[in-house]
Amino acid sequence: DVKVTQSSRYLVKRTGEKVFLECVQDMDHENMFWYRQDPGLGLRLIYFSYDVKMKEKGDIPEGYSVSREKKERFSLILESASTNQTSMYLCASRTEASPAKNIQYFGAGTRLSVL
Amino acid sequence: AQTVTQSQPEMSVQEAETVTLSCTYDTSESDYYLFWYKQPPSRQMILVIRQEAYKQQNATENRFSVNFQKAAKSFSLKISDSQLGDAAMYFCAYRKSGGYQKVTFGTGTKLQVIP
Numbered sequence: 174d175v176k177v178t179q180s181s182r183y184l185v186k187r188t189g190e191k192v193f194l195e196c197v198q199d200m201d202h203e204n205m206f207w208y209r210q211d212p213g214l215g216l217r218l219i220y221f222s223y224d225v226k227m228k229e230k231g232d233i234p235e236g237y238s239v240s241r242e243k244k245e246r247f248s249l250i251l252e253s254a255s256t257n258q259t260s261m262y263l264c265a266s267r268t269e270a271s272p273a274k275n276i277q278y279f280g281a282g283t284r285l286s287v288l
Numbered sequence: 289a290q291t292v293t294q295s296q297p298e299m300s301v302q303e304a305e306t307v308t309l310s311c312t313y314d315t316s317e318s319d320y321y322l323f324w325y326k327q328p329p330s331r332q333m334i335l336v337i338r339q340e341a342y343k344q345q346n347a348t349e350n351r352f353s354v355n356f357q358k359a360a361k362s363f364s365l366k367i368s369d370s371q372l373g374d375a376a377m378y379f380c381a382y383r384k385s386g387g388y389q390k391v392t393f394g395t396g397t398k399l400q401v402i403p
Contacts, residue, residue: 177332204388213297215379215395223388231390263333269387275321277391279333 176200179264179280186287192251194283196264203269205247206277207231207239210261219262222247223269254287261285290315292382294394301370302402308355309365309397311380317341319385322356322363325393327377336378339363341385367399375401 180195198205204223208216208231218231220239228239236258240248247266251258264280291314301307313322320341327333339347339356346354351371355364367374380394 206390208393213395215294216393218390218392221390229390275323275338275383276335277325279325281332 177264177266177278177280179262179283181283182281184283184285186251186254186285188255188287190251190254190287192254192285192287194249194251194262194264194285196247196249196266196280197245198247198266198278199245200266200268200278201244202266202278203244204267205241206265206267207237207247207249208263208265209233210263210282216263219249254285256287259285259287290317290382290384290392292380292392292394294378294380294397296397297395298398298400300400300402301367301374303370303372305370306366306368307370307399309367309378309380309399311363311365311394313361313363313380313382313392315361315382315384317384321383321385322354323381323383323391324352324354324363324365325379325381326374327379327396328373329376333379337365370401372401372403375399 177198206221207219222241238250262283265277267277293312322339324336337349351368377396383391
Protein backbone atom coordinates (compact mmCIF):
# COMPACT_ATOMS: atom_id res chain seq x y z
CA ASP A 174 0.00 0.00 0.00
CA VAL A 175 1.07 3.52 -0.72
CA LYS A 176 1.98 5.43 2.35
CA VAL A 177 2.00 9.21 2.62
CA THR A 178 3.29 10.36 5.97
CA GLN A 179 2.96 13.84 7.38
CA SER A 180 5.37 14.56 10.18
CA SER A 181 2.87 16.08 12.61
CA ARG A 182 -0.84 15.62 13.24
CA TYR A 183 -1.13 18.79 15.33
CA LEU A 184 1.03 21.90 15.49
CA VAL A 185 0.67 25.09 17.46
CA LYS A 186 2.82 28.03 16.41
CA ARG A 187 3.09 31.73 17.17
CA THR A 188 2.48 34.52 14.70
CA GLY A 189 5.65 35.33 12.83
CA GLU A 190 7.29 31.94 13.33
CA LYS A 191 8.74 30.01 10.42
CA VAL A 192 6.88 26.74 10.09
CA PHE A 193 7.88 23.58 8.25
CA LEU A 194 5.38 20.90 7.31
CA GLU A 195 6.98 17.72 6.06
CA CYS A 196 5.54 15.03 3.84
CA VAL A 197 7.12 11.76 2.76
CA GLN A 198 5.79 9.15 0.35
CA ASP A 199 7.19 5.67 -0.14
CA MET A 200 5.99 4.76 -3.63
CA ASP A 201 8.37 6.69 -5.85
CA HIS A 202 5.56 8.94 -7.06
CA GLU A 203 6.49 11.76 -9.38
CA ASN A 204 3.83 14.21 -8.27
CA MET A 205 3.28 15.65 -4.84
CA PHE A 206 0.76 18.21 -3.65
CA TRP A 207 -0.02 20.46 -0.72
CA TYR A 208 -3.61 21.46 0.01
CA ARG A 209 -5.29 23.34 2.77
CA GLN A 210 -8.73 22.30 3.90
CA ASP A 211 -11.13 24.77 5.46
CA PRO A 212 -14.81 24.26 6.33
CA GLY A 213 -17.06 25.31 3.49
CA LEU A 214 -14.12 25.83 1.13
CA GLY A 215 -13.10 22.25 0.47
CA LEU A 216 -9.52 21.52 -0.57
CA ARG A 217 -7.54 24.28 -2.15
CA LEU A 218 -4.23 23.61 -3.86
CA ILE A 219 -1.28 25.55 -2.49
CA TYR A 220 1.64 24.13 -4.48
CA PHE A 221 2.46 21.01 -6.40
CA SER A 222 5.60 19.39 -7.71
CA TYR A 223 5.95 16.99 -10.60
CA ASP A 224 9.62 16.23 -10.14
CA VAL A 225 12.57 16.82 -7.88
CA LYS A 226 13.37 20.51 -7.56
CA MET A 227 10.31 21.38 -9.65
CA LYS A 228 7.37 23.29 -8.26
CA GLU A 229 4.24 24.91 -9.55
CA LYS A 230 1.95 27.39 -7.85
CA GLY A 231 -1.53 26.22 -7.10
CA ASP A 232 -4.57 28.34 -6.46
CA ILE A 233 -3.50 29.94 -3.16
CA PRO A 234 0.33 30.10 -3.00
CA GLU A 235 0.58 33.45 -1.22
CA GLY A 236 2.38 33.20 2.10
CA TYR A 237 3.76 29.74 1.35
CA SER A 238 6.79 28.21 -0.28
CA VAL A 239 7.82 24.62 -0.93
CA SER A 240 10.90 22.51 -1.27
CA ARG A 241 11.47 19.22 -3.01
CA GLU A 242 15.10 18.19 -2.77
CA LYS A 243 14.38 14.46 -2.90
CA LYS A 244 11.69 12.63 -4.78
CA GLU A 245 10.05 11.18 -1.69
CA ARG A 246 9.88 14.39 0.34
CA PHE A 247 7.86 17.55 -0.19
CA SER A 248 8.00 20.31 2.37
CA LEU A 249 5.62 23.20 2.86
CA ILE A 250 7.08 26.31 4.43
CA LEU A 251 5.29 29.20 6.06
CA GLU A 252 7.94 31.89 6.13
CA SER A 253 6.13 34.01 8.72
CA ALA A 254 3.04 32.32 10.05
CA SER A 255 -0.13 34.35 10.38
CA THR A 256 -3.42 33.59 12.09
CA ASN A 257 -5.21 33.26 8.75
CA GLN A 258 -3.00 30.27 8.02
CA THR A 259 -4.65 28.30 10.79
CA SER A 260 -6.03 25.32 8.89
CA MET A 261 -5.80 21.63 8.10
CA TYR A 262 -2.98 20.90 5.66
CA LEU A 263 -3.10 17.81 3.49
CA CYS A 264 -0.27 16.33 1.49
CA ALA A 265 -0.89 14.00 -1.44
CA SER A 266 1.11 12.09 -3.99
CA ARG A 267 0.33 10.61 -7.38
CA THR A 268 2.11 8.69 -10.07
CA GLU A 269 1.90 9.31 -13.82
CA ALA A 270 2.19 5.60 -14.48
CA SER A 271 -0.91 3.70 -15.45
CA PRO A 272 -3.15 2.25 -14.19
CA ALA A 273 -2.80 4.18 -10.94
CA LYS A 274 -2.11 7.53 -12.53
CA ASN A 275 -5.42 9.05 -11.56
CA ILE A 276 -5.36 8.15 -7.91
CA GLN A 277 -4.17 10.66 -5.37
CA TYR A 278 -2.96 9.23 -2.07
CA PHE A 279 -3.34 11.47 0.93
CA GLY A 280 -1.58 11.83 4.23
CA ALA A 281 -3.49 12.02 7.50
CA GLY A 282 -3.22 15.80 7.61
CA THR A 283 -1.61 18.36 9.89
CA ARG A 284 -3.89 20.61 11.88
CA LEU A 285 -1.99 23.86 12.31
CA SER A 286 -3.03 26.53 14.77
CA VAL A 287 -1.31 29.90 14.61
CA LEU A 288 -1.79 31.97 17.75
CA ALA B 289 -11.01 27.62 -15.00
CA GLN B 290 -12.65 24.43 -13.93
CA THR B 291 -15.04 24.55 -11.02
CA VAL B 292 -16.69 21.79 -9.03
CA THR B 293 -19.89 22.46 -7.11
CA GLN B 294 -21.39 20.38 -4.34
CA SER B 295 -24.63 22.06 -3.34
CA GLN B 296 -25.39 19.86 -0.32
CA PRO B 297 -23.15 20.77 2.63
CA GLU B 298 -24.74 18.08 4.79
CA MET B 299 -26.92 15.06 4.25
CA SER B 300 -28.21 12.22 6.36
CA VAL B 301 -29.37 8.72 5.58
CA GLN B 302 -30.86 5.91 7.58
CA GLU B 303 -28.69 2.83 7.91
CA ALA B 304 -29.39 0.33 5.09
CA GLU B 305 -31.06 3.00 2.95
CA THR B 306 -29.79 4.63 -0.24
CA VAL B 307 -28.49 8.16 -0.56
CA THR B 308 -27.34 10.24 -3.52
CA LEU B 309 -24.78 13.02 -3.28
CA SER B 310 -24.82 15.65 -6.02
CA CYS B 311 -21.96 17.21 -7.92
CA THR B 312 -21.82 19.49 -10.92
CA TYR B 313 -18.75 20.80 -12.69
CA ASP B 314 -17.85 23.29 -15.31
CA THR B 315 -15.28 22.65 -18.01
CA SER B 316 -14.68 23.31 -21.67
CA GLU B 317 -12.64 20.11 -22.01
CA SER B 318 -13.98 16.95 -23.61
CA ASP B 319 -11.53 14.51 -22.04
CA TYR B 320 -11.24 14.47 -18.28
CA TYR B 321 -11.67 12.41 -15.14
CA LEU B 322 -14.07 12.70 -12.25
CA PHE B 323 -13.64 11.33 -8.75
CA TRP B 324 -15.36 10.90 -5.44
CA TYR B 325 -13.10 10.92 -2.39
CA LYS B 326 -14.14 9.99 1.14
CA GLN B 327 -12.67 11.53 4.29
CA PRO B 328 -13.78 9.71 7.45
CA PRO B 329 -13.53 11.63 10.73
CA SER B 330 -9.88 11.97 11.74
CA ARG B 331 -8.80 9.57 9.03
CA GLN B 332 -7.08 9.81 5.69
CA MET B 333 -8.89 10.72 2.53
CA ILE B 334 -9.31 7.83 0.13
CA LEU B 335 -10.59 7.41 -3.39
CA VAL B 336 -14.07 5.90 -3.58
CA ILE B 337 -14.72 5.81 -7.28
CA ARG B 338 -13.56 7.38 -10.54
CA GLN B 339 -15.02 7.93 -13.97
CA GLU B 340 -13.35 8.59 -17.30
CA ALA B 341 -15.33 11.10 -19.34
CA TYR B 342 -14.93 9.13 -22.55
CA LYS B 343 -16.68 6.13 -21.02
CA GLN B 344 -20.44 6.17 -21.27
CA GLN B 345 -20.89 3.40 -18.75
CA ASN B 346 -21.27 4.58 -15.18
CA ALA B 347 -18.59 3.39 -12.78
CA THR B 348 -19.51 1.05 -9.95
CA GLU B 349 -17.56 -0.11 -6.90
CA ASN B 350 -19.56 -2.48 -4.74
CA ARG B 351 -22.23 -0.36 -2.98
CA PHE B 352 -21.00 2.85 -4.62
CA SER B 353 -22.08 3.90 -8.09
CA VAL B 354 -22.17 7.11 -10.07
CA ASN B 355 -24.62 8.73 -12.41
CA PHE B 356 -22.48 10.52 -14.97
CA GLN B 357 -24.34 12.91 -17.24
CA LYS B 358 -21.72 14.45 -19.49
CA ALA B 359 -23.96 16.86 -21.34
CA ALA B 360 -25.41 18.16 -18.09
CA LYS B 361 -21.96 18.15 -16.44
CA SER B 362 -23.36 16.24 -13.51
CA PHE B 363 -21.66 13.49 -11.51
CA SER B 364 -23.66 12.17 -8.58
CA LEU B 365 -22.66 9.43 -6.16
CA LYS B 366 -25.14 6.83 -5.01
CA ILE B 367 -24.47 4.83 -1.87
CA SER B 368 -26.66 1.77 -1.49
CA ASP B 369 -27.31 -0.14 1.73
CA SER B 370 -25.67 2.63 3.76
CA GLN B 371 -23.49 1.55 6.65
CA LEU B 372 -22.28 3.38 9.74
CA GLY B 373 -18.79 3.36 8.28
CA ASP B 374 -19.99 5.44 5.34
CA ALA B 375 -20.29 8.48 7.60
CA ALA B 376 -17.69 10.93 6.28
CA MET B 377 -17.01 14.01 4.21
CA TYR B 378 -17.33 13.28 0.53
CA PHE B 379 -15.52 15.35 -2.03
CA CYS B 380 -16.20 15.44 -5.73
CA ALA B 381 -13.15 16.20 -7.86
CA TYR B 382 -12.20 16.89 -11.46
CA ARG B 383 -8.98 16.47 -13.41
CA LYS B 384 -8.29 17.32 -17.00
CA SER B 385 -6.79 14.55 -19.07
CA GLY B 386 -3.08 14.62 -19.76
CA GLY B 387 0.04 14.47 -17.68
CA TYR B 388 0.82 16.57 -14.66
CA GLN B 389 -2.64 18.03 -14.30
CA LYS B 390 -3.90 19.30 -10.97
CA VAL B 391 -7.16 18.16 -9.39
CA THR B 392 -9.97 20.57 -8.52
CA PHE B 393 -12.11 19.64 -5.53
CA GLY B 394 -15.60 20.63 -4.53
CA THR B 395 -16.45 21.98 -1.09
CA GLY B 396 -17.60 18.63 0.24
CA THR B 397 -20.75 17.01 1.58
CA LYS B 398 -20.86 15.75 5.14
CA LEU B 399 -22.83 12.50 5.28
CA GLN B 400 -24.38 11.34 8.51
CA VAL B 401 -25.61 7.77 8.83
CA ILE B 402 -28.39 7.28 11.35
CA PRO B 403 -28.56 3.88 13.07
